[in-house]
Every structure is written in C-alpha cells, then in structure tokens.
Amino acid sequence: MTNITPMAPGCLKGIRVLDLTQFEAGTSCTQVMAWLGADVAKVENTTVGDPGRRLGPNNKVDDPYFLNYNSNKRSITVNLKSPRGLEIVKEMAKKADVFMENFAPGAIERLGLGYDVLSKINPGIVYGQVKGFGEGSPYEKNLAFDMIAQACGGTMSITGDPNGPPAKPGPTLGDTGTGMLMLISILSALIQRAQTGKGVHLQVAMQDAMLHYIRNSFGITAKSGKAAPRTGAASNSGGNPPCNIYPCAPGGPNDFVYVYTSRGNPEHWPRLLEALGRKDLIGDPRYSTQAARVEHEAEIDAIITEFTSKRDKYECMRIIGAAVPAGAVRDTLELMNDPNFEERGIIQSIDHPTNGKFRMATWPVRFNGKPVPVKPAPLLGANSDEVLKDWLGIGAEEAAKLRADKITAS
Amino acid sequence: MTNITPMAPGCLKGIRVLDLTQFEAGTSCTQVMAWLGADVAKVENTTVGDPGRRLGPNNKVDDPYFLNYNSNKRSITVNLKSPRGLEIVKEMAKKADVFMENFAPGAIERLGLGYDVLSKINPGIVYGQVKGFGEGSPYEKNLAFDMIAQACGGTMSITGDPNGPPAKPGPTLGDTGTGMLMLISILSALIQRAQTGKGVHLQVAMQDAMLHYIRNSFGITAKSGKAAPRTGAASNSGGNPPCNIYPCAPGGPNDFVYVYTSRGNPEHWPRLLEALGRKDLIGDPRYSTQAARVEHEAEIDAIITEFTSKRDKYECMRIIGAAVPAGAVRDTLELMNDPNFEERGIIQSIDHPTNGKFRMATWPVRFNGKPVPVKPAPLLGANSDEVLKDWLGIGAEEAAKLRADKITAS
Numbered sequence: 001m002t003n004i005t006p007m008a009p010g011c012l013k014g015i016r017v018l019d020l021t022q023f024e025a026g027t028s029c030t031q032v033m034a035w036l037g038a039d040v041a042k043v044e045n046t047t048v049g050d051p052g053r054r055l056g057p058n059n060k061v062d063d064p065y066f067l068n069y070n071s072n073k074r075s076i077t078v079n080l081k082s083p084r085g086l087e088i089v090k091e092m093a094k095k096a097d098v099f100m101e102n103f104a105p106g107a108i109e110r111l112g113l114g115y116d117v118l119s120k121i122n123p124g125i126v127y128g129q130v131k132g133f134g135e136g137s138p139y140e141k142n143l144a145f146d147m148i149a150q151a152c153g154g155t156m157s158i159t160g161d162p163n164g165p166p167a168k169p170g171p172t173l174g175d176t177g178t179g180m181l182m183l184i185s186i187l188s189a190l191i192q193r194a195q196t197g198k199g200v201h202l203q204v205a206m207q208d209a210m211l212h213y214i215r216n217s218f219g220i221t222a223k224s225g226k227a228a229p230r231t232g233a234a235s236n237s238g239g240n241p242p243c244n245i246y247p248c249a250p251g252g253p254n255d256f257v258y259v260y261t262s263r264g265n266p267e268h269w270p271r272l273l274e275a276l277g278r279k280d281l282i283g284d285p286r287y288s289t290q291a292a293r294v295e296h297e298a299e300i301d302a303i304i305t306e307f308t309s310k311r312d313k314y315e316c317m318r319i320i321g322a323a324v325p326a327g328a329v330r331d332t333l334e335l336m337n338d339p340n341f342e343e344r345g346i347i348q349s350i351d352h353p354t355n356g357k358f359r360m361a362t363w364p365v366r367f368n369g370k371p372v373p374v375k376p377a378p379l380l381g382a383n384s385d386e387v388l389k390d391w392l393g394i395g396a397e398e399a400a401k402l403r404a405d406k407i408t409a410s
Numbered sequence: 411m412t413n414i415t416p417m418a419p420g421c422l423k424g425i426r427v428l429d430l431t432q433f434e435a436g437t438s439c440t441q442v443m444a445w446l447g448a449d450v451a452k453v454e455n456t457t458v459g460d461p462g463r464r465l466g467p468n469n470k471v472d473d474p475y476f477l478n479y480n481s482n483k484r485s486i487t488v489n490l491k492s493p494r495g496l497e498i499v500k501e502m503a504k505k506a507d508v509f510m511e512n513f514a515p516g517a518i519e520r521l522g523l524g525y526d527v528l529s530k531i532n533p534g535i536v537y538g539q540v541k542g543f544g545e546g547s548p549y550e551k552n553l554a555f556d557m558i559a560q561a562c563g564g565t566m567s568i569t570g571d572p573n574g575p576p577a578k579p580g581p582t583l584g585d586t587g588t589g590m591l592m593l594i595s596i597l598s599a600l601i602q603r604a605q606t607g608k609g610v611h612l613q614v615a616m617q618d619a620m621l622h623y624i625r626n627s628f629g630i631t632a633k634s635g636k637a638a639p640r641t642g643a644a645s646n647s648g649g650n651p652p653c654n655i656y657p658c659a660p661g662g663p664n665d666f667v668y669v670y671t672s673r674g675n676p677e678h679w680p681r682l683l684e685a686l687g688r689k690d691l692i693g694d695p696r697y698s699t700q701a702a703r704v705e706h707e708a709e710i711d712a713i714i715t716e717f718t719s720k721r722d723k724y725e726c727m728r729i730i731g732a733a734v735p736a737g738a739v740r741d742t743l744e745l746m747n748d749p750n751f752e753e754r755g756i757i758q759s760i761d762h763p764t765n766g767k768f769r770m771a772t773w774p775v776r777f778n779g780k781p782v783p784v785k786p787a788p789l790l791g792a793n794s795d796e797v798l799k800d801w802l803g804i805g806a807e808e809a810a811k812l813r814a815d816k817i818t819a820s
Contacts, residue, residue, distance in 0.1 A: 158580030170568030
C-alpha cells in the first residue's frame with residue numbers, strides 16, 4: 001500500500017457483506033464495499049474458487065483480473081453441496097447486512113439460498129442479484145457476459161467508425177457498470193433499513209443497466225426518430241466541430257489529442273486559433289459561427305492537424321488545453337506508469353503473496369482529501385478460520401474439524 | 411408514468427439534496443437520488459438555468475438531454491449574484507443532507523459556497539464535487555467534458571478497430587460513469603454520518619473515474635507490459651474465438667449477433683455447432699480445443715457467418731442464445747420501441763409540459779420486484795415557491811417579494 005497520502009477511514013465500517021459473487025459484475029460491487037470499509041466475506045467453493053482467479057490458460061497463480069476485483073475482501077471456502085456447509089452460509093446470512101450474488105439464472109435458488117429462504121432467516125437482509133436479462137424479458141433464462149450485455153443493451157450500436165461495424169466499448173460497462181448501479185441500490189436500501197428495519201430484494205439485469213449509460217443517445221433518438229449513429233471519436237451529439245481527435249507526433253497508435261470547443265462558449269474558437277498560432281484567422285467568416293464551422297469541418301481539421309502533427313500529444317494538451325478543452329489520448333501503460341496517479345493515491349501498489357508488487361487503480365473518489373486504502377486480494381480460503389470466528393464465534397478446534405471434513409479448505 | 415407495474419417507494423425518502431449541478435456528470439448523480447425518493451432541489455440561475463436545458467441551436471423548449479437527467483427533481487431559481495439570493499442558498503444548506511456541484515474548477519468557491527463555508531454552517535453536510543482533473547494533477551485547472559475525460563482516462567485507447575484510430579465509447583462514461591461513483595460515495599458518507607453526525611467532503615475527477623471502468627485492460631497491461639490494444643467488437647482479453655459479432659440479414663448497420671463461447675465451459679463449442687446445424691464438425695480436431703480455435707479463427711468465423719447471414723439477428727439470438735451466450739446488437743430506436751422494456755418499467759413514459767409524451771430509460775434496478783416511479787423534469791423555476799416553503803418556511807408573501815426583487819424567478 002502506498003503511504004504517500006494518508007488514507008480515508010472506511011465509511012462502511014461495521015457493515016457485513018456475505019459475498020457469493022464471481023467474475024466481475026458482482027465482484028466489482030462488493031469490491032467497492034470492501035474498499036469503503038465493509039467486512040466482505042467472499043464465499044468460494046473449496047476446489048478452485050471464483051473462476052475469475054484462473055482466467056488465462058496457463059495461469060498458476062491468481063490472475064490480475066481477480067486481484068483487481070477482490071482486494072480488501074476475505075476469502076472463506078465452503079462446500080455448499082454439504083449440508084453443514086450450507087448451514088454455515090445460512091448462519092452467516094443471519095449476521096449479514098448484505099448478500100450479493102451473480103450466478104447463472106436459477107443457480108442460487110437451486111442451492112437453497114434464494115431470497116425467500118434468506119429473508120426468512122434474516123428479514124433485514126439486503127439481498128442483491130445481478131443477471132444478464134431481466135425477469136419478464138424473453139431472454140430471462142439466458143447467460144450473459146459483458147459483451148452480450150453491451151450488444152443487447154445498445155452501447156455497441158453507438159460505438160465505432162461511422163462507416164464500419166459496431167465496436168465494443170473497451171470499458172467493461174456490462175460488468176462493472178452494472179455492479180455500480182446495484183451498489184447504489186444496496187446503499188440506498190441500507191439507509192432505508194435504518195428507519196424500517198426491513199431488508200429489500202434487489203435485482204438488476206446487465207442489459208437493462210446499459211440503457212442508463214446511453215441516455216444522451218436516447219435523447220438523440222427522441223429528436224430524430226432514428227437510431228443514434230456511430231461517430232468514431234466525435235461526440236454522439238455531433239455537429240459541433242472541432243470535436244475530435246487529431247494526430248500527434250510521433251504517430252503511434254494512441255498519439256492523438258482531443259480538441260473541443262463548447263457550443264455554449266463562443267470565445268473558445270478564437271482562443272483555439274490563438275493557441276494554434278493562427279490569430280490571422282480570427283474573424284474569418286468561414287469559421288466564425290458554429291454553422292460555418294460545420295460547413296468547413298475538413299479545413300478546420302487541416303488547420304488543427306497542421307499544428308498537432310508536429311508536436312507530441314502532451315505538448316499539444318499543454319498548449320491547447322490552456323485555451324480550450326483538450327486532452328491527450330492516453331493508453332493503459334502510460335496511465336499505469338504515470339507517477340502522478342500514485343502520488344494522489346488513485347493508483348496504489350500492493351504486495352500480493354504470489355503476484356508480488358502489483359499496481360492497481362483504486363476508488364477514485366477522495367474523502368476529505370484522502371483516498372481509500374487498498375489491501376491485496378486474498379488467496380483462496382486464506383481467511384476461512386478467521387471469518388468463522390469473527391462471524392459465527394467458531395473456535396480453532398471446530399474450524400480444524402470443518403477442514404478435516406472438507407466442509408472448508410485452506 | 412406507466413402504471414403497468416406497481417412502483418417501489420423511495421429508499422431515500424427524507425434526504426434533502428441541495429443540487430447545484432448542470433449538464434450531466436453532476437445531474438446524473440442527483441437524478442438517481444431523486445428517482446430513489448430524495449427531495450432534490452435544483453438551484454438554477456434566473457435567466458436560462460442549467461445550460462443543459464438548451465443544447466441544440468434551435469431549441470425553444472427543454473432538450474431531451476435535460477429531461478433525461480433531471481426528472482423527479484424540483485427547480486428553484488436563485489440569483490446567486492445578489493446577497494439575499496446567496497443567503498437563501500446558505501439557509502438551504504443548513505437544512506440539506508447533501509450538497510452537489512460540478513461547476514468549472516474554482517467557481518463554487520468564488521461564489522462563496524465552498525466546502526469550508528458550508529461545513530461551518532452545517533457540519534453534517536455531505537458535500538460532493540465533480541471536476542475534470544484531480545487536485546494535484548498537472549491539469550487540475552483545466553475544463554473537461556465527457557470526451558476529454560475519455561481521452562485522458564484511457565477508455566478511448568482501448569475502443570475501436572485494431573487497425574484504426576481510437577474511438578470514443580458511445581456511453582457517456584466520463585459524465586454518468588463519474589456521477590455514479592460520486593453517488594456511491596455520497597450514500598456511504600450518509601451511512602457513516604448516521605453514526606458520527608459528521609459530514610464529508612467528497613471529490614472526484616472525471617479522468618480518474620475512467621480508470622475504474624477499465625480494470626480488465628489494466629490487468630492485460632500488468633501481464634503483457636504493453637498498452638492494452640483495441641479489439642473492435644471482440645473482448646479486450648482476446649484469444650478465445652468465437653467472441654465477436656457476425657453479420658445478419660438484411661445487412662443494416664446494426665444487423666449483427668454477438669456469439670461467445672466461454673473459456674470455462676468446454677461444452678459451449680459442441681453446443682454451438684449443434685445450434686448451427688453443424689453436428690458434423692463436433693470432434694473435428696481443427697476446432698476441438700481453444701488453442702485450435704485460435705489457429706482456425708477465420709474458418710470459425712466463416713462457419714458462423716454462413717448461418718447468421720441468412721437469418722435476422724433476433725432469430726439468430728433465439729437459436730444460438732439457447733445454446734451459448736449470444737445477443738443481437740440493438741440500436742437505440744429498437745430499444746426505445748421494444749414494449750418489453752415498458753412492461754417491466756425499465757423505460758417509462760412521462761407527460762412533459764412542453765415536450766409532451768416522452769419515453770425515458772429509468773433506474774434499472776428493481777426493489778422487491780418493482781421499478782422506481784419517474785416524474786417529468788421541472789420547467790425552470792417551476793417549484794421556487796414550493797421549495798422556499800418546504801425547506802425554509804417562507805410564505806407566499808415573502809416569496810412574491812423575492813420574485814419582484816428578481817432574487818428568484820418563475
């Protein structure tokens with residue numbers, strides 16, 4: 001953990017989360033609760049655990065994918081096929097504030113841990129479920145992954161080159177994007193529970209969650225009566241040049257700078273010209289109004305490219321960004337290696353038992369100026385005995401017997 | 411409002427939000443609080459209000475953009491340049507649980523409504539700020555919009571055709587994606603405040619927030635030591651065909667179906683072959699293992715396209731999706747007109763005073779099986795008197811005087 005900045009104490013201290021999530025849509029949700037101080041007990045099977053641990057074909061250790069979505073949690077392995085194992089999870093449910101799962105449709109109910117069962121054991125439990133498609137959808141029994149949700153939820157249709165096929169947005173919005181909406185609902189339910197004492201059954205579908213992130217495009221459709229188009233690097237709203245990326249030296253795949261002049265800010269255009277060293281064009285009627293700039297977009301692109309193509313993207317961002325909104329296109333390696341993120345605690349380094357030193361993006365919101373502290377993801381079953389003791393008061397002797405009986409493993 | 415499904419009562423009933431947000435990053439955050447039952451008083455200037463109301467050049471009425479991010483709120487206009495106007499907002503801050511703003515860097519402090527001021531008036535206030543770049547970043551004074559955040563935050567670098575330039579993900583992740591992370595922090599701070607009585611100063615940068623949504627790609631970089639690449643419609647993790655879109659009849663810009671076979675599920679491939687009517691290929695060593703399928707990806711694409719190109723995307727989804735993860739690429743018009751979303755309350759219709767009947771995507775999470783109810787966005791200043799009365803006990807006479815003095819307007 002970086003010690004450059006003091007860390008924020010967790011807001012969710014004292015909240016117990018019974019975490020039966022796997023892969024990303026569910027784990028991203030409980031990950032944030034753990035970052036914010038909740039006690040997240042991740043229940044995994046005794047053999048391989050969360051399949052997200054072993055993503056690559058040759059992985060012998062927990063994949064970075066797993067580390068990124070399971071830090072600050074504790075892992076307890078439980079054989080849910082054994083009656084005693086199932087009983088342990090039900091005992092934990094009695095003590096839990098939150099239950100969270102994202103198995104395939106019907107799986108948690110077949111295990112005997114559906115909302116009807118757990119809400120009888122603990123009427124105050126906030127019970128969250130992420131599925132691919134919503135109850136009542138013709139596809140409610142279908143499996144989904146991030147890309148399926150992004151295909152069916154509209155995000156792909158508005159992403160990519162205008163003359164090419166749909167592209168998948170790189171961010172895993174189907175997974176983490178859905179997990180965040182579930183988390184907002186969980187926290188709201190906890191706030192309500194403080195008044196009523198009653199839990200809530202929360203359900204979200206990954207397809208449905210995608211609609212929340214493309215409401216600008218629905219606005220376009222509301223006005224045009226047509227499907228919102230793909231617009232490459234431009235804004236989906238369109239019609240306001242310059243609003244695009246421009247190539248920079250030395251011409252690598254991500255050597256571009258974004259340049260934008262706001263509709264609401266008529267001074268942006270002359271300010272941009274000044275930054276580009278083209279004061280001679282200020283007042284030129286070919287470019288003076290937004291309508292004129294739409295007409296002369298190709299010339300505008302040439303004027304800007306003339307400047308940007310001779311400079312690297314950071315110099316372009318520095319010069320142009322001081323005048324109008326502008327930003328260098330940054331890739332994941334540049335971001336990960338930028339010391340400013342580590343100084344500010346937005347990226348933190350952890351020491352993982354098998355992966356060694358590992359840098360990871362953390363919760364980006366600062367609390368009273370401080371980032372939240374990040375701890376490594378647990379190895380499979382690393383905290384079984386500890387969680388049994390903390391949650392259920394089970395002592396060392398009984399814990400050893402549970403291990404011997406293969407109810408837990410560590 | 412649709413009455414097909416009963417609506418969930420709001421979890422955040424009784425929470426008062428003093429909302430000085432505009433455009434999207436801030437409004438999306440307070441929008442969800444309003445959907446979930448909070449009393450959101452949107453404070454706007456007396457002349458044009460939130461600039462998001464008038465986005466298009468020819469708009470005489472509130473743009474669909476505004477409607478999408480401001481439903482269920484109440485609008486109060488206040489002239490913040492007048493001492494009495496400023497005093498009113500400070501009086502409201504005394505009564506507020508949450509304050510939220512996303513003006514340009516330094517603007518709210520120049521108005522005299524910075525955290526240092528409001529936390530003295532109300533030590534329990536949860537005070538949220540969204541900016542483009544973080545405090546301590548070299549760009550902390552720069553303006554940002556969604557596309558600038560997506561350029562600088564890495565999401566563009568991993569989106570688009572592998573042989574083309576970066577593309578902007580269509581979803582407005584820089585705005586709504588940031589707003590959701592702020593909201594999670596606000597709700598967590600409210601949970602903590604119930605114990606401590608103390609408020610919190612929350613700050614998030616749109617650039618930093620982008621990192622949260624591309625952690626898979628950081629995992630790729632951790633393993634490869636290289637920037638994560640663009641992969642078109644494929645998953646950024648790569649190397650697991652089929653994992654792509656396939657063209658369907660009749661060949662329109664969004665007539666594609668996504669087909670995926672999971673690494674973790676070796677039965678997916680023979681099941682897919684059966685669905686495609688190609689049982690003859692089950693067991694063929696050219697395709698039997700993941701490694702073999704990587705080698706013969708072009709042939710696999712041809713086998714699937716042979717099937718999909720003769721059928722429409724919904725038929726493809728029905729047949730293939732019954733066997734393996736698969737999903738039709740849907741555009742915003744298809745989604746908006748799909749009655750299933752309205753039946754389930756995921757899209758709801760409102761009657762807006764100037765826009766008429768308007769369908770909008772709503773909060774996708776269901777509470778005890780019910781969606782949240784959506785009400786129209788307020789006209790500028792529509793609720794000034796009502797809010798003055800509810801929050802500050804200001805009666806009709808004083809409210810009329812405030813209007814006459816141009817402190818408020820309606």
